[in-house]
Amino acid sequence: MSSQDTPKTPGATAPGRPRRDTSRRREALNGLGLLSPALIVMLSMLALPVGALVVMSFWTQSGFTLDTSFTLDNYRRLFSTSERATEWMGMTFHLGYPVPAILMIKSLAMSLMATVAVVLLAYPMAYFLAFRVKRNKAAWIIILTIPFWTSYLLRVFSWKVVLGYNGAINSGLMSLGLIDAPLEFLLYNPAAVVITLSHAWVAFVVLPIYVSLEKIDRSMLEAASDLGDSKFKRFRRIVLPLSMPGTITAALMVFIPTVGDYVTPQLVGGTGGTMIGSLVQQLFTKQNNAPMGAAVSLVMMLIIAALVLTFLTLIGYWKMRARSAR
Amino acid sequence: MMKGWGLTTYAVLFIAFVYGPVLILPLFSFNDSTFATFPLAGFTTRHYVEMWGQGPMIGALVNSLKIGLGVTLLTTAIAIPAAISITRFRFPGKPAILSMLMLPLVVPSIVLAVALLVIILKFLNIPLSLWTVAAGHVLIALPFCTSVLMSRLEGFDRSLEEASRDLGSPPLQTFWRVTFPLALPGIISSLLLGFIISFDEFVIAFFLTGTDNTLPVYLYSQLRFPNRLPGALALGSLILVVSTVLVIVSEIIRKRGVQSDNPGDF
Numbered sequence: 001m002s003s004q005d006t007p008k009t010p011g012a013t014a015p016g017r018p019r020r021d022t023s024r025r026r027e028a029l030n031g032l033g034l035l036s037p038a039l040i041v042m043l044s045m046l047a048l049p050v051g052a053l054v055v056m057s058f059w060t061q062s063g064f065t066l067d068t069s070f071t072l073d074n075y076r077r078l079f080s081t082s083e084r085a086t087e088w089m090g091m092t093f094h095l096g097y098p099v100p101a102i103l104m105i106k107s108l109a110m111s112l113m114a115t116v117a118v119v120l121l122a123y124p125m126a127y128f129l130a131f132r133v134k135r136n137k138a139a140w141i142i143i144l145t146i147p148f149w150t151s152y153l154l155r156v157f158s159w160k161v162v163l164g165y166n167g168a169i170n171s172g173l174m175s176l177g178l179i180d181a182p183l184e185f186l187l188y189n190p191a192a193v194v195i196t197l198s199h200a201w202v203a204f205v206v207l208p209i210y211v212s213l214e215k216i217d218r219s220m221l222e223a224a225s226d227l228g229d230s231k232f233k234r235f236r237r238i239v240l241p242l243s244m245p246g247t248i249t250a251a252l253m254v255f256i257p258t259v260g261d262y263v264t265p266q267l268v269g270g271t272g273g274t275m276i277g278s279l280v281q282q283l284f285t286k287q288n289n290a291p292m293g294a295a296v297s298l299v300m301m302l303i304i305a306a307l308v309l310t311f312l313t314l315i316g317y318w319k320m321r322a323r324s325a326r
Numbered sequence: 327m328m329k330g331w332g333l334t335t336y337a338v339l340f341i342a343f344v345y346g347p348v349l350i351l352p353l354f355s356f357n358d359s360t361f362a363t364f365p366l367a368g369f370t371t372r373h374y375v376e377m378w379g380q381g382p383m384i385g386a387l388v389n390s391l392k393i394g395l396g397v398t399l400l401t402t403a404i405a406i407p408a409a410i411s412i413t414r415f416r417f418p419g420k421p422a423i424l425s426m427l428m429l430p431l432v433v434p435s436i437v438l439a440v441a442l443l444v445i446i447l448k449f450l451n452i453p454l455s456l457w458t459v460a461a462g463h464v465l466i467a468l469p470f471c472t473s474v475l476m477s478r479l480e481g482f483d484r485s486l487e488e489a490s491r492d493l494g495s496p497p498l499q500t501f502w503r504v505t506f507p508l509a510l511p512g513i514i515s516s517l518l519l520g521f522i523i524s525f526d527e528f529v530i531a532f533f534l535t536g537t538d539n540t541l542p543v544y545l546y547s548q549l550r551f552p553n554r555l556p557g558a559l560a561l562g563s564l565i566l567v568v569s570t571v572l573v574i575v576s577e578i579i580r581k582r583g584v585q586s587d588n589p590g591d592f
Contacts, residue, residue: 028415034407041404046426049445052444066448150570154351175365199343257433261436262435284533294444301434
């Protein structure tokens with residue numbers, strides 16, 4: 001019975017209030033203790049392996065012998081210049097080993113295109129879910145969650161079936177009499193990779209964008225309307241800026257992993273659609289040069305990190321986030 | 327309202343775009359032909375029967391089930407205390423630790439795969455096996471399981487735990503009698519989603535497996551042979567059904583749990 005409940009004191013809801021320093025220290029120790037299994041996993045399966053990758057990138061492989069003496073040769077080779085010019089897409093590379101640089105630029109470009117496509121496709125869907133769906137919202141969310149969890153390999157595989165020479169689009173158009181011979185330009189090119197990446201990742205961003213839209217205080221929208229803002233102006237001045245941090249985070253969750261994607265270029269990219277992930281795999285297997293593979297993957301991660309941080313700084317991401325968190 | 331209809335139409339088209347290509351797989355898996363081509367030739371279940379007769383497929387399925395089960399049990403067991411710690415305790419460096427826990431979500435899986443490959447083969451000299459695959463899967467399932475559990479633990483009324491503690495229950499008893507039952511829907515979701523992640527994962531399994539295949543690695547190996555396409559379609563459809571059913575069950579349990587405990591909370 002509520003009348004017999006002891007009145008809540010403010011202190012009862014703040015378990016860590018500074019009664020004594022020791023109680024707070026004990027709380028911190030207990031917290032870290034509970035976290036320790038997860039920390040051990042992260043340390044032993046993320047931090048140490050990446051450390052091992054760094055160490056290996058300073059080794060060299062020649063034939064079947066692995067030379068474990070410290071050298072910068074792999075990095076030197078990646079950045080070495082050469083008289084010989086390599087042309088690619090109208091760009092000239094004076095590099096001794098131009099393949100990784102070209103594949104890196106290509107991967108960044110393809111991944112960027114896919115990311116932009118994903119955000120443009122997902123944003124209206126998330127907007128619809130946040131502002132228009134009143135009933136059966138849970139059902140909509142489940143419908144959008146299922147693709148998120150279906151096998152990535154299968155989503156890519158399905159595009160191979162859709163776009164293939166003997167695939168669904170070609171045979172469909174032929175049986176309708178619209179074309180006489182299969183269209184060969186559908187599969188095994190960069191466009192197929194970008195389309196497949198966009199489709200495979202679009203399910204990942206709808207829900208994060210939806211969450212950032214859902215958090216927007218509705219009374220702000222009412223206030224804007226009451227003060228005479230048109231619907232479009234209200235969107236541009238309130239909804240878009242406040243949902244921007246969440247949208248950018250979601251976009252990065254697509255951009256960063258897709259730069260190093262391996263499955264998609266392998267299945268639908270053909271020779272023209274290869275990306276840097278394919279090179280890493282080849283260096284570790286066929287070319288039997290794991291140290292170079294380690295160096296390439298580390299340089300790739302560093303370039304991605306540098307680009308992302310520069311981008312976030314340029315757009316003032318942290319200020320934006322602080323503003324929308326109010 | 328015109329604009330409202332425009333967005334609704336867009337939403338329907340969006341769902342069609344997301345589901346359409348994937349549903350091509352089950353569609354052609356029942357098609358009585360070696361090629362995945364229109365017009366459809368007729369209904370058959372023979373691709374499923376033939377697929378089932380293949381020894382390596384069954385072996386890969388058993389491997390995937392074993393790994394998935396082991397990975398999800400271990401990962402959830404690690405994620406429960408981690409989620410409790412993050413949602414209930416105050417300690418320095420929490421934001422940094424939390425972002426580190428979520429790191430496997432953004433690092434390209436090929437980087438995780440080769441980093442694990444290097445330390446396993448060159449530093450520890452452990453032969454590749456299903457165990458090494460499982461270890462990699464624990465790493466990528468952990469952020470998902472932890473966030474599912476965190477959102478569940480944040481979702482229910484904390485005063486119930488405080489009441490238990492104020493009434494003199496020791497922490498472990500409070501956990502078993504209050505926190506655990508309330509977190510149970512989240513724990514079940516975490517178990518199901520951890521299983522799906524491992525069951526569907528390809529890149530890490532591809533790099534870290536020895537002679538044994540998991541189901542996605544087996545499927546990938548079949549894609550090279552055009553004449554094995556029908557079997558691959560049938561197998562792919564089967565994997566789709568498994569993950570779809572598990573996701574729906576997990577979502578329903580999670581939603582229902584939230585609704586029944588916090589009536590005001592949708």
